Amino acid sequence: MVGIVIVSHSENLAKSVIELTAMMAPDAEIAPAGGLEDGSMGTSFERITNAIESVYSEDGVLVLMDMGSAVMTTEMVIENMPDKKIEMVDCPLVEGAVAATNDAVLGLSMEEIKDDLAAASRTPKF
Amino acid sequence: MADNGKILEIIRAVSQTIEAHKDYLTELDQPIGDSDHGINMARGFEAVDAKLASMADKDVGTIFKNVGMTLVSTVGGASGPLYGTAFMRAGMAVPGKMTIDMNDFLKMLEAAIEGVKARGHADVGAATMLDAMVPSLDAAKTAAGEGKSSGEALDACVDASWKGAESTKPMVATKGRASYVGERGIGHQDPGATSYSYIMEAVRDTFKGKD
Numbered sequence: 001m002v003g004i005v006i007v008s009h010s011e012n013l014a015k016s017v018i019e020l021t022a023m024m025a026p027d028a029e030i031a032p033a034g035g036l037e038d039g040s041m042g043t044s045f046e047r048i049t050n051a052i053e054s055v056y057s058e059d060g061v062l063v064l065m066d067m068g069s070a071v072m073t074t075e076m077v078i079e080n081m082p083d084k085k086i087e088m089v090d091c092p093l094v095e096g097a098v099a100a101t102n103d104a105v106l107g108l109s110m111e112e113i114k115d116d117l118a119a120a121s122r123t124p125k126f
Numbered sequence: 127m128a129d130n131g132k133i134l135e136i137i138r139a140v141s142q143t144i145e146a147h148k149d150y151l152t153e154l155d156q157p158i159g160d161s162d163h164g165i166n167m168a169r170g171f172e173a174v175d176a177k178l179a180s181m182a183d184k185d186v187g188t189i190f191k192n193v194g195m196t197l198v199s200t201v202g203g204a205s206g207p208l209y210g211t212a213f214m215r216a217g218m219a220v221p222g223k224m225t226i227d228m229n230d231f232l233k234m235l236e237a238a239i240e241g242v243k244a245r246g247h248a249d250v251g252a253a254t255m256l257d258a259m260v261p262s263l264d265a266a267k268t269a270a271g272e273g274k275s276s277g278e279a280l281d282a283c284v285d286a287s288w289k290g291a292e293s294t295k296p297m298v299a300t301k302g303r304a305s306y307v308g309e310r311g312i313g314h315q316d317p318g319a320t321s322y323s324y325i326m327e328a329v330r331d332t333f334k335g336k337d
Binding site: 009036040041042043044045046068069072073075076 | 160162166198199201202203204205206207208210211245246302303
């Protein structure tokens with residue numbers, strides 16, 4: 001199963017996104033990487049690395065981020081793990097996480113999930 | 127010329143100047159960002175400072191790569207990956223060197239700038255640290271090209287850096303948190319361009335042997 005990682009400046013926000021995805025896809029391999037080691041706001045290289053490793057399999061890992069340093073720090077984490085199948089996805093965090101976890105538990109590949117997330121970015125809310 | 131010992135002394139001075147200006151850097155970040163630039167930078171350079179003793183016998187390239195990696199791991203905000211990339215790329219420009227000269231310094235700064243541009247998908251004119259970095263490199267290059275001493279080239283570098291930081295005031299930021307503030311950010315000096323200028327000032331002062 002493709003693993004999903006949620007990177008946010010906020011520890012609570014990352015955990016809450018997963019709380020929400022668990023409503024539809026409780027069996028998804030999804031991990032939070034929110035906040036700094038002391039719980040304060042920011043993005044942690046170590047937390048992102050650990051979260052990726054915790055859900056990693058040969059099927060790969062997709063990382064969804066909030067903004068700014070979440071994107072840049074994730075980019076550096078991925079550069080630091082060159083032999084692994086990990087990609088960032090540019091999509092709305094909540095809708096993307098819901099779509100990605102539903103797809104992942106159905107056994108879709110990383111490429112298929114990315115296509116769905118691209119569609120999620122274009123889907124109007126109303 | 128600066129050997130690896132001098133480089134460690136310079137980085138220690140950089141850590142001290144960041145700590146000394148922590149509150150001001152955070153203050154600059156309040157109206158346009160998330161009020162953490164000084165706090166984040168000070169946390170990062172405190173971690174760097176703690177590791178300097180273990181780098182005593184390392185070459186300059188390795189020292190810079192270690193500093194960059196430490197910043198990425200500890201800063202927690204956008205300045206982590208940006209300064210982290212800058213230091214790592216600067217280190218990669220001088221692999222294995224125990225001593226660097228002005229030419230190496232220029233190469234390191236150039237590599238750092240390319241790294242920041244690539245990491246931040248930014249260039250000059252977007253009210254970022256690049257608005258201080260790019261003119262500071264140009265000024266140092268020009269001075270060195272005119273045959274001026276390393277100290278004079280660093281003076282030109284620092285002056286151009288502060289002017290560059292000042293030049294961000296009328297700009298509308300298009301990168302990072304400040305881009306959400308839009309035109310309300312006009313009149314505010316970019317915190318990253320400011321921290322970079324303090325860093326260059328510490329480099330110059332320590333190189334010249336001032337207190």
